[in-house]
Amino acid sequence: MNEIIKVESFSEKVVKLVVKAPRIARSRKPGHFIILRIDEQGERIPLTIAGADEKSGTITLVAQKVGVTSTRLCEMKPGEQIMDLVGPLGKATHIEKVGTVLACGGGVGVAPLLPIVEGFKKAGNRVVTILAARSKDLIILEDEIRQWSDEVIIMTDDGSYGRKGLVTAGAEEVIKREKVDECIAIGPAVMMKFTSLLTKKYEIPTQASLNAIMVDGTGMCGACRVTVGGQTHFTCVDGPEFDAHKIDFDELMLRLGGYKEEEREAFERYLQTVNV
Amino acid sequence: MQEYLKQQREQAWRVELRGKIKNKERGEIPRVKMPEMNPMERVCYQNREVNLGLTVEQAVKEAQRCMDCVNPTCIEGCPVSINIPKFVKNIERGEFIEAAKTLKETSALPAVCGRVCPQEKQCEANCFYTLKLKKDPVAIGYLERFAADYERESGQMTVPETAPKNGIKVAAIGSGPASLAFAGDMIKLGYDVTVFEALHEIGGVLKYGIPEFRLPNKIVDVELANLEKMGVRFERNFIVGRTASFDDLKEEGYKAFFVASGAGLPRFMNIPGENYNGILSSNEYLTRVNLMNASNQDFDTPVLRGKNVAVIGGGNTAMDSVRTAKRLGADRAMIIYRRSREEMPARVEEIHHAEEEGIEFINLTNPVEYYADEKGRVCRMRVQRMELGEPDASGRRRPVVIEGSEYEIPVDVVVVAVGVSPNPLVPSELPQLKVSRWGTIEVDAEIMQSSMPELFAGGDIVRGGATVILAMGDGRRAAAGMHKYLQEN
Ligand SMILES: Cc1cc2nc3c(=O)[nH]c(=O)nc-3n(C[C@H](O)[C@H](O)[C@H](O)COP(=O)(O)OP(=O)(O)OC[C@H]3O[C@@H](n4cnc5c(N)ncnc54)[C@H](O)[C@@H]3O)c2cc1C
Ligand SMILES: Cc1cc2nc3c(=O)[nH]c(=O)nc-3n(C[C@H](O)[C@H](O)[C@H](O)COP(=O)(O)OP(=O)(O)OC[C@H]3O[C@@H](n4cnc5c(N)ncnc54)[C@H](O)[C@@H]3O)c2cc1C
Ligand code: SF4
Ligand code: FES
Numbered sequence: 001m002n003e004i005i006k007v008e009s010f011s012e013k014v015v016k017l018v019v020k021a022p023r024i025a026r027s028r029k030p031g032h033f034i035i036l037r038i039d040e041q042g043e044r045i046p047l048t049i050a051g052a053d054e055k056s057g058t059i060t061l062v063a064q065k066v067g068v069t070s071t072r073l074c075e076m077k078p079g080e081q082i083m084d085l086v087g088p089l090g091k092a093t094h095i096e097k098v099g100t101v102l103a104c105g106g107g108v109g110v111a112p113l114l115p116i117v118e119g120f121k122k123a124g125n126r127v128v129t130i131l132a133a134r135s136k137d138l139i140i141l142e143d144e145i146r147q148w149s150d151e152v153i154i155m156t157d158d159g160s161y162g163r164k165g166l167v168t169a170g171a172e173e174v175i176k177r178e179k180v181d182e183c184i185a186i187g188p189a190v191m192m193k194f195t196s197l198l199t200k201k202y203e204i205p206t207q208a209s210l211n212a213i214m215v216d217g218t219g220m221c222g223a224c225r226v227t228v229g230g231q232t233h234f235t236c237v238d239g240p241e242f243d244a245h246k247i248d249f250d251e252l253m254l255r256l257g258g259y260k261e262e263e264r265e266a267f268e269r270y271l272q273t274v275n276v
Numbered sequence: 277m278q279e280y281l282k283q284q285r286e287q288a289w290r291v292e293l294r295g296k297i298k299n300k301e302r303g304e305i306p307r308v309k310m311p312e313m314n315p316m317e318r319v320c321y322q323n324r325e326v327n328l329g330l331t332v333e334q335a336v337k338e339a340q341r342c343m344d345c346v347n348p349t350c351i352e353g354c355p356v357s358i359n360i361p362k363f364v365k366n367i368e369r370g371e372f373i374e375a376a377k378t379l380k381e382t383s384a385l386p387a388v389c390g391r392v393c394p395q396e397k398q399c400e401a402n403c404f405y406t407l408k409l410k411k412d413p414v415a416i417g418y419l420e421r422f423a424a425d426y427e428r429e430s431g432q433m434t435v436p437e438t439a440p441k442n443g444i445k446v447a448a449i450g451s452g453p454a455s456l457a458f459a460g461d462m463i464k465l466g467y468d469v470t471v472f473e474a475l476h477e478i479g480g481v482l483k484y485g486i487p488e489f490r491l492p493n494k495i496v497d498v499e500l501a502n503l504e505k506m507g508v509r510f511e512r513n514f515i516v517g518r519t520a521s522f523d524d525l526k527e528e529g530y531k532a533f534f535v536a537s538g539a540g541l542p543r544f545m546n547i548p549g550e551n552y553n554g555i556l557s558s559n560e561y562l563t564r565v566n567l568m569n570a571s572n573q574d575f576d577t578p579v580l581r582g583k584n585v586a587v588i589g590g591g592n593t594a595m596d597s598v599r600t601a602k603r604l605g606a607d608r609a610m611i612i613y614r615r616s617r618e619e620m621p622a623r624v625e626e627i628h629h630a631e632e633e634g635i636e637f638i639n640l641t642n643p644v645e646y647y648a649d650e651k652g653r654v655c656r657m658r659v660q661r662m663e664l665g666e667p668d669a670s671g672r673r674r675p676v677v678i679e680g681s682e683y684e685i686p687v688d689v690v691v692v693a694v695g696v697s698p699n700p701l702v703p704s705e706l707p708q709l710k711v712s713r714w715g716t717i718e719v720d721a722e723i724m725q726s727s728m729p730e731l732f733a734g735g736d737i738v739r740g741g742a743t744v745i746l747a748m749g750d751g752r753r754a755a756a757g758m759h760k761y762l763q764e765n
Pocket of ligand 3: 420
């Protein structure tokens, strides 16, 4: 059992949760994630560890409502318990001093980006971060990101905040303006795909963190298969970060839709139970 | 050992029992038939056990077939050398609890082994009836299950006595049969035992892999409750090497470790199209259904229900998957296996049950490519026919491709059950640990000690994919080995 200590809404759809998990708070590194199951009936879903406080023995999760489990999680209250929570999972981000790092975060992908931005800054890099979302209310963690970035560029699809345009427009501007040594992209698969195509053009090494569908998160099931450089890898143990220029993003996008019908039905059932 | 068996055989009650019925008469009793649920009915339920178990009368009659041989060759067939005639004769004389106790002298989980051991390759293959009389062997597996179930259902299951606590902390990593057997022995010796499990359920493959229709969870749960009563602690959602490192655990006072992390990594065939939606490993398929209850609408985890389901492979995992598919409503549930039925590694009884349930066997056939619809969901597979050539290193005849024999089968779900690899989590955290080319942990076969003196290992992480009884045997040997090691150091 893991108690929820604090809940904070970033927007209607995005919620920050601080959860008791002392062992994980101590052993996690940037790039790691956890898998949780809310209760006996729940499914196991992966979420990145956005931050941790060893002293209070807590970790921070940022979740976006997309289906049954994420919605239920976002509606939990402080004091409530998450039945199962396991981690830290995945390989930690490889962080070293490279020079200038361009960090691109899309939507809720900004949450996993935060500890990585912090890591690169602490390692002595110049960090330029681009935060992108559909509209102003979906831009999250701006202050926290600013704390660890030399410069922050905000892009919204509708121009309601920062500049109007896609993440790639902001990224290309930076790349044209100064030498970028490494790029990190975390967000929806399409966003990572186009960011990767852009940096490939400029030959900038790029890491993307993949959000494949998972079950166990320990390499046991293969639900999280992705093709990288023509070879099948398991995102949960070999990733979640991979060399973006080698990732088959089209396959990833197809696989993310693998249970769409089942998920949609489950969500409709869930909405009914909430309404009555 | 031989002496002990002889001495037991000469006990008055055994001598008397042998005199009661002539061997000729014993030999004429036909082997009992296991009562089972009707195939057409049972395929409607994911969670109804197929085998219903012997009645008291059936069990006693079957036990009478056993001739209490001077040289009980069956014991040699049992990987843990259960005193088979002793427990069978106890059934014959109606001492069912005694029979269960005899089983427990050697086996930690007789109710499980009676259900899942490949008896036709072990004890029953070495029964006097099989070897000399060329008749059906004594149904040792059924009798084992009978005695263990009888004890459990009688409510007379005793919690074994434990030695006074010695305060020494030891850890078992993984909670499959190897760890459970290890924990049972160590707690009896007085150790402070914690079992760490990565998943949210205890039991390893017994819970997430083997389905309810073959091994009901409640049978495993009774054993777990017993271990808990004896003082074993279970830590779920705890990955040793991740949640805490071996060094962390040493700092917390753990003096020795038993690694039984299993062979949980699914293999794929690496053929074109294998990553399309609808193609999944047997581990994923069975985990969704068994561990996550995906076939029940009240649970959130989804599972794909196909009309035409192909399962690739011929082992227990393949049989469990294909029979699950049938229960989830497949019209066509098919086994695609590259050798012939004789080479199938699955338990004979499971193959037989699968046939009764209307599973289609497409043997001597191998997939070569998958095709998908515009949404990326698998819709067809291309297969090729095979024939058996010369025997390979394993002694089985090697399948050889028949050129020009390719054809297509429509499918909407494919389950790949072509084997598993050792779980790399523990070895990858311990660079100094000696592992084989295949990633299994190398140990001394007698005491199960690895290249790191305080670390013992057993079960599938040492053997690759093996069996429940072998894993259990390893757990018990490791417990003895670790006890000796801790006494001396
Ligand atoms: C390593 C990793 C780290 C992640 N970190 C975070 C995080 O920090 N915050 C966060 O909000 N989410 C994160 N995700 C995504 C998160 O796991 C999914 O949003 C969640 O599983 C959806 O579950 P659900 O039951 O709410 O929705 P479902 O009912 O399962 O799905 C609803 C919709 O979401 C889509 N979907 C399903 N699974 C995923 C997925 N894994 N990623 C993206 N879309 C999906 C489906 O196609 C469907 O359209 C991460 C995923 C991975 C693999
Ligand atoms: C579907 C299926 C059907 C089978 N049918 C039969 C059968 O009929 N008869 C038979 O004899 N055998 C059968 N087997 C094989 C048998 O189940 C295995 O040989 C046996 O379970 C191995 O036991 P084990 O204790 O080594 O490990 P497992 O049962 O594999 O358990 C290992 C456990 O360790 C956990 N783990 C791994 N790493 C860590 C870590 N770092 N920290 C914490 N926990 C960890 C895993 O999550 C897992 O739960 C079957 C196997 C499968 C998959
Ligand atoms: S444990 Fe297995 S091999 Fe040994 S007697 Fe029982 S069924 Fe036979
Ligand atoms: S989630 Fe099961 S192998 Fe990655």
